[in-house]
Amino acid sequence: MVTGRVVDHEGKPVAGARVAENWFAEQAGPLEPNQPARTDADGRFSLEIQLHSRGTLLMALDSTGCLGGLAVIPAKGLDGPIRIEVTPLVEVRGKFTCTESGSSPGETYVTMFLASDNLRVAAGRSLASSFAMKLPPGRYRLRGGESYRHIGAERNITLTPGQAIDVGAIDLKLTPIARLFGKEPPPWHITDARGVPKEIRLSDFKGKWVVLDFWGYWCGPCVGRSLPGWMDFAEDHADDRDQFVILTIHDPQATDFATLDEKLKPIIRRQWRGRSLPFPILLDTTGETVKNFGVVHWPTVVLLDPQGRVVDVPQGIGLHAEDFLASKLPPLPDGKRIARALDRDLAVSIEDDGTLADLIHCFDKLGRIRIRLEPDELKAVGIDQDTHVPLKIGGRLTLRTWLNLTLDPFGLTYIPNGDGLRIVRRTPQNAELAQPSPRLEGDNALVAETLTKKVSFDFRGESLKQVVAVLEEMTGDSFVLDPVARRRGTINPKTTVSGSAKDEPLSCLSRLLGPLGMRYLVRDGVIVLTATP
Numbered sequence: 001m002v003t004g005r006v007v008d009h010e011g012k013p014v015a016g017a018r019v020a021e022n023w024f025a026e027q028a029g030p031l032e033p034n035q036p037a038r039t040d041a042d043g044r045f046s047l048e049i050q051l052h053s054r055g056t057l058l059m060a061l062d063s064t065g066c067l068g069g070l071a072v073i074p075a076k077g078l079d080g081p082i083r084i085e086v087t088p089l090v091e092v093r094g095k096f097t098c099t100e101s102g103s104s105p106g107e108t109y110v111t112m113f114l115a116s117d118n119l120r121v122a123a124g125r126s127l128a129s130s131f132a133m134k135l136p137p138g139r140y141r142l143r144g145g146e147s148y149r150h151i152g153a154e155r156n157i158t159l160t161p162g163q164a165i166d167v168g169a170i171d172l173k174l175t176p177i178a179r180l181f182g183k184e185p186p187p188w189h190i191t192d193a194r195g196v197p198k199e200i201r202l203s204d205f206k207g208k209w210v211v212l213d214f215w216g217y218w219c220g221p222c223v224g225r226s227l228p229g230w231m232d233f234a235e236d237h238a239d240d241r242d243q244f245v246i247l248t249i250h251d252p253q254a255t256d257f258a259t260l261d262e263k264l265k266p267i268i269r270r271q272w273r274g275r276s277l278p279f280p281i282l283l284d285t286t287g288e289t290v291k292n293f294g295v296v297h298w299p300t301v302v303l304l305d306p307q308g309r310v311v312d313v314p315q316g317i318g319l320h321a322e323d324f325l326a327s328k329l330p331p332l333p334d335g336k337r338i339a340r341a342l343d344r345d346l347a348v349s350i351e352d353d354g355t356l357a358d359l360i361h362c363f364d365k366l367g368r369i370r371i372r373l374e375p376d377e378l379k380a381v382g383i384d385q386d387t388h389v390p391l392k393i394g395g396r397l398t399l400r401t402w403l404n405l406t407l408d409p410f411g412l413t414y415i416p417n418g419d420g421l422r423i424v425r426r427t428p429q430n431a432e433l434a435q436p437s438p439r440l441e442g443d444n445a446l447v448a449e450t451l452t453k454k455v456s457f458d459f460r461g462e463s464l465k466q467v468v469a470v471l472e473e474m475t476g477d478s479f480v481l482d483p484v485a486r487r488r489g490t491i492n493p494k495t496t497v498s499g500s501a502k503d504e505p506l507s508c509l510s511r512l513l514g515p516l517g518m519r520y521l522v523r524d525g526v527i528v529l530t531a532t533p
Contacts, residue, residue, distance in 0.1 A: 002073060004082035006039045006060045011397040013043030014086055016063040021049055021056055025124035028093075028132040030065045035351045043080075048465070051075055057119040059136070060084045068136045072117060074319020090159040094167035096129045096145045100174050104129045110144035115156060137161045145170060148313075149178040177302060180314040185304060186208055186213075186292040188249075188284065194257060195280030196247075202515075203308060209244040209325055210304040214290065216251040217263040219298040224271055224396050225446035226299035228345055233322050234278055236340050240329045246279040248372065252287040270476065270504075271396070271530045273442055323368065334419045342400040343367040343439045349394035352493075357385035357405050360423065367399040370420030377424045381411050390486040392465065392493070393526070395478035398443070401524040405480065410488040436524075443525035450477050450527070451507045458500040459512070468529065475506065482530035490531040491518065 006017040020033030037047035037061075049056055056073040057335045067086035092112075096105045103148060111123040116139065124133050131144065137159045146152025150172040157165060180186070190198045202210065213230060215222035230246050237244070254260040260281070268276055284290070301321045303311040313324045332340070346366045350359065357373065364371040373385055389406050403414055403421075413426035413434050424430060436444065455474055459467055468479045485491040499512040509520050509529075519532050 001046055001372075002049055002058070002078065002082065004043070004071070004084060006045065006062075006069070006084045006086060006402075008067065009042045009085060009087055013039070014042070014062050015039055015041045015043060016068070017043070017045075017060050017067075017086065018063075019045050019047055019058055019060045019084070021058050023059055023061075023122040025122065025133055027126055027128075028124070028130070031059075031122050031124075031133070033059075033061075035353055048318065048463075049073065050469075051077055055117055055119055055222050056124045057114060057117070057121060058082075058084070058088055059121060061089075062086055062492065064480055065089075065134075070114070070121070070138065072114070072119065087136060088161060090137050090161065091132060091134045091164040092142070092157060092159060092167065093130070093132035093164070094139075094142075095131065095169055096150075096153075096172055097169045098150060098172045098174065100172075101149075101178070104143060105147065105150050105172055107147075112144060113141040113143065115139040115141050122470075135159060135387055142167065145172045147175075149175060151175055161411045175296075177300070177310070178312075179294075180302075180310040182309055184308055185302065185310055189288040189293065190282050191285045192257065192283040196282075202304065205245055205304075206308045207306050208242075209306060209328060211244065211246040211321065211325065212293075212302040212304070212307075214251065214293070214295045214298060214300040214302070215248055216253060216298050217260060217267065218253065219251075222299040223267045225343055225345075225347055226301065227277065228272060229322055231272070231275060231278060232325070232344060233339065236332060237329055238325070238337070243329060244325060247282060248277060248279060249282045249284065249289060251290060252285050254283055255285050255432060256284070256530075257281075265490055270446065273439070273446065298485065304510055311394055334416070337420065338369065338433075339437070341367050342403075342433060343398050343437055344368075345396045346399055346402060347396045348402060350389075352388075352390070352392040354389055354391070355386045356383065356389055356406070356410075359389055359391075359402075360385075363399060363402055363406075369399070370417075371403075371414070372417060372420065372422050374423055377412070378410075380425055383410055390484065391480070391483045392468075393478055393480040394472075395526070397478060397525055398440060400434070400437065400440060401443075401526065404524050405483055405526075409483045444522050447522050447525060447527060450475055450520075451509075452505050454503050455506050455508075456500075456502045456504075461496045461498055462493070463493060464495050464497060464516075464529070467497050471506075471509075471527075478526040480526050480528055482528050485531040488531075490530070 006014040008014055009300050017039040018033050018036035020036035022034040023031040025031045037045040039045045053075050055075050058071045068089045069084040069086040071084045073083050096108050107127050108129055109125050112121045114121055118316045139158050142155045152532045153170050155167055164387055185202055192198055303313050303321055305311050313321050358373050360373055378384055391405055411426050412423055413431050414421040414423055415430050471479045481491055481493055513519055517532050521528050
């Protein structure tokens with residue numbers, strides 16, 4: 001917990017200022033914080049933060065968004081309150097170009113770091129190639145423009161009080177993969193293969209769409225997002241496997257399959273739900289293939305058309321490549337598409353500050369399925385789309401789980417609506433889709449196994465919110481304070497907890513929660529801490 005005071009240049013308290021460590025701007029708009037603390041009439045605040053090994057940066061902005069200041073929290077923490085002095089913000093603006101391609105880079109991201117400590121200050125996204133952001137005076141490092149098509153660029157800048165700065169045009173270079181668009185791919189070098197002969201060549205697959213997924217067992221987005229997505233894709237389009245092939249190319253760290261298989265054991269059990277990769281794995285211990293294709297990020301997906309040419313897919317990785325390839329295959333029936341969408345894993349982090357409309361929009365976008373809020377249905381349960389959802393949880397969970405956790409507090413559910421979903425009041429007759437699917441039942445079984453694992457902890461007055469964070473880090477599973485109980489007021493995230501365990505099964509949580517009138521249960525692929533009936 002960090003406490004402190006926000007003051008102006010004369011030392012007077014600044015009331016209503018927001019203090020947070022994560023700030024983001026959309027479309028060159030004002031910076032918005034994630035889970036901020038607000039100062040009281042005397043300018044004082046308290047904020048729970050996660051300390052990082054290189055230190056943590058806090059920024060304070062006044063209620064007008066015109067004044068701001070920074071404070072660095074060292075990795076070891078602080079001995080007392082901090083003081084943040086706010087001064088007029090200074091605007092930095094510029095744009096990205098790409099002379100090499102002759103076209104605008106389009107959507108761009110910019111991140112600003114404190115030059116002295118390389119700590120992240122704020123980030124922004126723009127659908128145009130231009131950017132603008134207002135920050136406190138100081139020395140910064142600007143980093144941005146990086147994408148599947150473009151190599152990112154950096155600039156050191158100094159913001160002087162009262163002097164807006166225009167960094168001008170930052171010219172980006174094309175990535176090696178972008179230079180391959182419309183051309184045949186470079187040669188690969190395969191030292192070993194599983195699922196195909198290691199002598200196989202890309203030209204052997206002409207006539208089919210070819211997915212090349214460059215990955216590593218150590219890469220979270222690879223094993224948690226990209227590869228499971230392609231597994232689901234292959235299941236969805238099992239009837240069309242004569243039209244495409246998926247090949248996975250592991251980075252050079254995997255020297256042989258025996259080593260790789262050992263590394264994949266925990267991944268197969270937890271993240272892939274017992275499934276092994278259903279498509280070929282190619283190894284190249286020399287690193288030539290990665291170098292020839294210009295791969296510098298994992299995962300990277302390269303798509304070849306049936307003529308054997310590299311395809312320019314927007315952003316080129318993960319969901320975009322799946323969507324593009326799906327558009328080239330026969331469409332799935334609506335019923336199957338909806339069922340698959342509900343079982344699709346989505347990596348989301350919800351921090352207790354989202355509105356119903358915000359979360360549904362997020363699920364709609366990531367789940368690639370249209371989800372419609374019905375104003376009359378919301379009004380009938382006494383809420384609107386701007387109602388805040390009492391939910392804090394992060395992880396890779398199914399869309400079904402995300403929807404259940406979000407809608408249950410309000411007595412809402414979802415029903416089929418053409419090719420998408422519609423949010424309505426829950427009744428005994430319309431809750432079918434919210435029930436556990438075979439896949440979700442399998443998730444529940446895996447989570448239940450976690451409760452048999454031995455853990456050690458010692459809580460001495462930590463909040464329930466902090467306890468959940470510790471348990472998640474300890475086990476790798478998702479824990480959540482029951483949003484239904486929170487809305488009813490029978491659970492408060494700030495309630496303090498005391499209790500310890502040493503090398504005991506995680507089921508000892510019952511002893512920890514009992515005195516608080518709480519219990520745990522496994523539901524929707526997560527461990528829910530809820531009120532005792």
